[in-house]
Amino acid sequence: MNTNLLLAGFGGQGILFTGKVAAYAGMLDGKEVSWLPSYGPEMRGGTANCSVCVSESPIGSPLVTAPDVLVAMNHPSLEKFEKTVVPNGLIILDSSIVKDEVKRKDVRVVYLQATRLASDNGLMGLASMVMIGRLYKETGFCSEASLFEGIKRSVPVRKQSLMDKNIEAAKIGIKSGE
Amino acid sequence: MPEKVLMKGNEAAAEAAILAGCRHFFGYPITPQTEIAAHMSNRMPKIGGIYLQAESEIGAINMVLGASAAGVRTMTSSSSPGISLKAESLSYLAGSDLPAVLVNIQRAGPGLGGIQPSQADYWQATRSSGHGDYKMLVFAPSTVQEMVDLVVDAFYLSDKYRMPAMILSDGLLGQMMEPVVFDESKVKKAPEKPWATCGHGDKREHNIITSLFIDPYDLDAVVKARYERYEHIKENEQRYEEYCTKDADIIVVSYGASARIVRSAVDAARKEGIKAGMIRPISVWPFPDKPILSKINDVKAFLCVEMSMGQMVDDVRLAVNGKKDVKFFGHTGGVVPTPSEVLEEIKKINRGA
Numbered sequence: 001m002n003t004n005l006l007l008a009g010f011g012g013q014g015i016l017f018t019g020k021v022a023a024y025a026g027m028l029d030g031k032e033v034s035w036l037p038s039y040g041p042e043m044r045g046g047t048a049n050c051s052v053c054v055s056e057s058p059i060g061s062p063l064v065t066a067p068d069v070l071v072a073m074n075h076p077s078l079e080k081f082e083k084t085v086v087p088n089g090l091i092i093l094d095s096s097i098v099k100d101e102v103k104r105k106d107v108r109v110v111y112l113q114a115t116r117l118a119s120d121n122g123l124m125g126l127a128s129m130v131m132i133g134r135l136y137k138e139t140g141f142c143s144e145a146s147l148f149e150g151i152k153r154s155v156p157v158r159k160q161s162l163m164d165k166n167i168e169a170a171k172i173g174i175k176s177g178e
Numbered sequence: 179m180p181e182k183v184l185m186k187g188n189e190a191a192a193e194a195a196i197l198a199g200c201r202h203f204f205g206y207p208i209t210p211q212t213e214i215a216a217h218m219s220n221r222m223p224k225i226g227g228i229y230l231q232a233e234s235e236i237g238a239i240n241m242v243l244g245a246s247a248a249g250v251r252t253m254t255s256s257s258s259p260g261i262s263l264k265a266e267s268l269s270y271l272a273g274s275d276l277p278a279v280l281v282n283i284q285r286a287g288p289g290l291g292g293i294q295p296s297q298a299d300y301w302q303a304t305r306s307s308g309h310g311d312y313k314m315l316v317f318a319p320s321t322v323q324e325m326v327d328l329v330v331d332a333f334y335l336s337d338k339y340r341m342p343a344m345i346l347s348d349g350l351l352g353q354m355m356e357p358v359v360f361d362e363s364k365v366k367k368a369p370e371k372p373w374a375t376c377g378h379g380d381k382r383e384h385n386i387i388t389s390l391f392i393d394p395y396d397l398d399a400v401v402k403a404r405y406e407r408y409e410h411i412k413e414n415e416q417r418y419e420e421y422c423t424k425d426a427d428i429i430v431v432s433y434g435a436s437a438r439i440v441r442s443a444v445d446a447a448r449k450e451g452i453k454a455g456m457i458r459p460i461s462v463w464p465f466p467d468k469p470i471l472s473k474i475n476d477v478k479a480f481l482c483v484e485m486s487m488g489q490m491v492d493d494v495r496l497a498v499n500g501k502k503d504v505k506f507f508g509h510t511g512g513v514v515p516t517p518s519e520v521l522e523e524i525k526k527i528n529r530g531a
Contacts, residue, residue, distance in 0.1 A: 023184055024184055027184060033356065034356050036354040039349070058441070059356075060440075060441045061438055061516070061517055062356075
């Protein structure tokens with residue numbers, strides 16, 4: 001299975017980190033992976049996004065222009081990228097932040113109150129991990145073991161104390177889809 | 179087997195230099211290559227190396243010149259406008275037969291241009307990085323792993339041929355993460371450098387490193403000798419990858435990040451029954467004309483795809499020498515071509531347009 005992911009939201013929501021977790025998880029499953037951030041001026045205080053490819057074969061363009069899955073964590077991201085998702089693709093929205101509904105009828109949509117779920121469980125700021133848990137549950141783009149190991153490998157050394165909380169948040173996301 | 183890690187192209191380039199034995203890095207920040215300097219500033223103090231942020235790009239490359247003259251493996255990095263600033267000293271390095279590795283994570287030009295990926299410094303890298311008759315070794319990676327492998331090789335070849343080597347990459351490769359392995363067994367040791375000006379305790383004659391030759395006949399001879407070396411390199415150091423070229427009617431020539439997009443386009447063309455293939459130069463100086471010459475009678479036409487207005491296409495046309503059509507497709511300004519755009523160009527050629 002090949003999955004092209006586009007993750008987008010505000011700077012500070014952990015979008016780039018979440019993409020890194022997805023890429024690591026794919027790599028640990030033995031797949032080819034790439035991770036490409038937006039690094040333009042828009043990332044300064046505005047929206048941040050990143051492309052992640054998880055593939056059975058070598059990856060051509062790492063720039064995802066037609067995502068199989070869009071993970072949108074703010075309104076501008078949905079507005080900008082809704083139209084780019086492939087037909088029959090998937091959009092996962094953090095509906096605690098994005099109040100609008102997806103207009104397209106040819107895609108599957110998951111409305112997940114990730115930010116609220118995170119804060120209700122004392123995991124403020126880890127909504128993006130809730131999102132990736134659900135992403136895994138919906139698509140099976142990686143194995144569960146690789147998802148958790150991907151989190152372990154992505155958390156920087158100086159933030160090791162937050163590891164368990166990241167994994168807990170991902171588990172909440174997985175559970176939300178059961 | 180060393181562990182596979184996920185790393186940005188920029189960080190991987192820096193770590194590869196350390197793997198190759200570089201312990202003297204002189205840098206200056208500029209988007210999109212700043213992670214190279216940042217990584218070096220973090221790592222060098224921990225391994226007994228020198229990281230120095232110079233007062234400018236010009237300062238940094240002149241420090242490289244000094245370190246190289248003293249006989250150590252040394253590197254600097256920048257992005258397009260910063261590379262222009264280094265022009266003078268690149269010429270001095272070449273004119274003094276000094277090795278050094280320089281990384282250019284290209285951004286859009288001319289002028290300050292923009293910070294998105296570009297390949298518009300090809301002419302600069304392969305033709306005229308500075309004044310005078312000289313060449314640099316120029317390598318163009320297409321994956322983060324290749325970035326690592328080419329940085330390691332660039333140090334070796336730069337030492338071997340006593341000339342500067344450039345890694346010509348771009349913001350896409352610099353910013354993206356891919357799995358990489360750092361394999362110590364691939365590192366070749368630096369040769370002895372009896373020419374280095376590193377102190378001799380009155381045990382031998384002074385070594386003199388200079389690019390100044392006042393007598394025109396002296397300089398003529400020195401440059402001509404250097405050009406014999408360049409001919410040897412052209413014959414022996416061409417690097418390239420061929421992809422689906424065996425039965426190809428249309429061969430796309432593309433390097434670096436563009437070649438990744440072309441690979442997807444070639445796959446898509448094959449699915450539609452079009453016999454497309456790709457020649458991917460890995461060394462762009464020396465330019466790999468051998469694979470082009472070997473395919474010249476078998477193909478309908480060549481297509482060159484670049485993130486520029488068409489620069490490497492000159493080298494393709496020189497190799498083809500009028501025997502076949504050489505078309506060009508590109509975007510510039512920081513726009514990355516899409517596989518479907520390239521596929522459309524391949525189809526046009528296939529239709530005979």
